[in-house]
Amino acid sequence: MTIMRLGDICEFKYGSALPERSRVPGATPVYGSNGEVGTHNQSYTDGPAIIVGRKGSIGEVNYSPDPCWPIDTTYYIDQSATEHNLRWLAYALSGLDLGQLNKATGVPGLNRNDAYEKTLHVPSLEEQRRIAVILDQANDLRRKRVESIRQIDRLIEADFSSSFVEDASPNWPEVAIEDVCFSIRTGPFGSQLLHSEFVESGVAVLGIDNAVRNEFAWDERRYITEEKFRKLSRFRVFPNDVIITIMGTCGRAAVVPDTIPVAITTKHLCCLTLDATRCLPEFLHACFLLSPTVLRQLGVSARGAVMPGLNMGLIKKTRFQLPPIDLQRAFVARTRKINGLKTDCLRHLTKLDELFFSLQHRAFRGEL
Secondary structure (H helix, E strand, C coil): CEEEEHHHCECCEECCCCCHHHCCCCCEEEEECCEEEEEECCCCCCCCEEEEECECCCCCEEEECCCCEECCCEEEEEHHHECCCHHHHHHHHHCCCHHHHCCCCCCCECCHHHHHCCEEEECCHHHHHHHHHHHHHHHHHHHHHHHHHHHHHHHHHHHHHHHHHHCCCCCCCEEEHHHHEEEEEECCCHHHCCHHHCECCCEEEECHHHCCCCCCCCCCCCEECHHHHHHCHHHEECCCCEEEECCCCCCCEEECCCCCCCEEECCCEEEEEECCCCCCHHHHHHHHHHCHHHHHHCCECCCCCECCCCCHHHHHHCEEECCCHHHHHHHHHHHHHHHHHHHHHHHHHHHHHHHHHHHHHHHCCCCC
């Protein structure tokens, strides 16, 4: 095994412009900097290719097993651009952290000459093929687990649609969200809470990051002092509140867990305390994500993004059919069981990720 410059191993070829209006739907995948972006009826490469992000998502590495069309925001490497095994090279490139080579002041950009100066351990072709097979097998396990998680999510979507859209009763009352809430509020605005007032510990402050994945998660930790909390106590968040993002990435929702410590929200969230005798938090959470009626009123675009302008007033007035509480409870019970399966799958996926990255690390240090 020898150490070589990337520029001595392969050539980064420039992709070719192919605007969406010029594409003819077909069997050939079209790749941008961050993966497949469409199809076309002819290819630009003669065979399999590695695609590397050149503009935007720079350094992102994708592999196409078939002839493809890399657009002009990418570089590509096909068999004419290297004498090495393409699958092995794709894995090697993904471990070089090419995204750190950005020098552009505007849109991130990758200069191929900078990439060429990267070095890596290069084994024989036979060893490259062996490494590629091992990493392919580990990666296939990861892909299958990711697909199983997608299928689990589809189960919840199908259950909601069947129970509350297709089989909805005309006798169910139509209510506004404010009708089933004890309280709806946003966080402190302007000088009420300054970024400079955050401290290392104290009372937690929830923001977009706590709901952005449509389930509650701790990410960036923010705190205020007990003294500051006493001034902002009206913005307190309670267990089983529903939070929805109204700034930045709008329309993401989560249910606050029972284990939440004393906390408030930022102005980026709308917080709803529900009358749980009428509407369960998990059911309203599902409505925010899955109800066509609710999504339409919140201004969701055809591509699933919430349009700018989501605010507390709009959320309050959003109307939906309210099914009997026993049907809500049954749906929530089923959803919890399904999410239990999802948690197991996510735990397994974490282990598979650790296995893959360990194998990749060892492979490119000559230890596999």
